[in-house]
Amino acid sequence: MSAQAIQPQPAKSETLLVTGIILSCLLLLGCFVASIALGVADIGPAAVYQAMVAPNGSTEHLIIRTVRVPRSLTALLVGSAVATAGAIMQGLTRNPLADPGILGINAGAAFAVVLAVFWLKAASLSVYAGFAMVGAAIAAITVYSLGSLGRGGLTPLNLTIAGAALTALVSSLTTGILILSQRTLEEIRFWLAGSVAGRDMALVVQVLPYLAVGLLLGLALGKQLTTLSLGEAIAQGLGQNTLWTKGIAAVSVVLLAGGSVAIAGPIGFVGLIVPHIVRFWAGADYRWILPYSAIVGAILLLLADIVARLIIQPQELPVGIMMPLLGAPFFIQLTRLQVRR
Numbered sequence: 001m002s003a004q005a006i007q008p009q010p011a012k013s014e015t016l017l018v019t020g021i022i023l024s025c026l027l028l029l030g031c032f033v034a035s036i037a038l039g040v041a042d043i044g045p046a047a048v049y050q051a052m053v054a055p056n057g058s059t060e061h062l063i064i065r066t067v068r069v070p071r072s073l074t075a076l077l078v079g080s081a082v083a084t085a086g087a088i089m090q091g092l093t094r095n096p097l098a099d100p101g102i103l104g105i106n107a108g109a110a111f112a113v114v115l116a117v118f119w120l121k122a123a124s125l126s127v128y129a130g131f132a133m134v135g136a137a138i139a140a141i142t143v144y145s146l147g148s149l150g151r152g153g154l155t156p157l158n159l160t161i162a163g164a165a166l167t168a169l170v171s172s173l174t175t176g177i178l179i180l181s182q183r184t185l186e187e188i189r190f191w192l193a194g195s196v197a198g199r200d201m202a203l204v205v206q207v208l209p210y211l212a213v214g215l216l217l218g219l220a221l222g223k224q225l226t227t228l229s230l231g232e233a234i235a236q237g238l239g240q241n242t243l244w245t246k247g248i249a250a251v252s253v254v255l256l257a258g259g260s261v262a263i264a265g266p267i268g269f270v271g272l273i274v275p276h277i278v279r280f281w282a283g284a285d286y287r288w289i290l291p292y293s294a295i296v297g298a299i300l301l302l303l304a305d306i307v308a309r310l311i312i313q314p315q316e317l318p319v320g321i322m323m324p325l326l327g328a329p330f331f332i333q334l335t336r337l338q339v340r341r
Contacts, residue, residue, distance in 0.1 A: 083297020086271020108139020194320015
């Protein structure tokens, strides 16, 4: 498995790529407005606009400002962060199956939060961020180290196997703690399913710096990741300091994945699906793959959250349950294509 096996479409001209970015941003804006307007109580676009610019304290405006806007912002930020992290990991490891969920980073972050709730009785979402970052970092280092020990060194296959093994181990430990502690299960069971509901602006503001720094670091590595995705030897031959690039990329992934898990719990498949979708338009240049992934990831999670809240009204599903329904068939098909090659 290699980056070449993904077979993106030939890169478009910069004019088309810029036009695509603009159109994608407009689509994102439309999805954001739809996310605010749609739910158990449907609210018209005019009321949404008025609530944002001139709130009058009505029930509709309170719903929009205190419930819908924080939820939609959370979905936008998490979708963007996870998709960008997935694109960075696929370029860094030259593995088309790389994703924060598949390589154990989400599981590590979730396990750290469960430990915090179990031992320290940390019951607030606002204190999850630090533990999620530490768990994500430890998981990333562990998977990288285990993948390097296999035959042939750090190959995409070894990395995927190491990630799957760590995910299985950490998930088992997490399940064991939840079985032993009913209190822990009651406090975080909805969070563990992956959800953007019930978040407030204070929590969004708290996690925003982690996600913003991670996103900026990732976007700054577009040129280096494009070169590195061709192979480490080629990148070094072109004068790139690959160790420095890998270090910054790892920090970016930990911030993006850890921050996302902290605010929304583990949400899978976004980081796997979106970069592949983006490559069909943007080609193999990570200077375009990364910003497109950030936008398309936000659109995908907003749409998934809209479906999750409308499909079984008046109840709703966590968005973390909706994503596997979309991502699992994609993952199976992608794996079949890689095996055939």
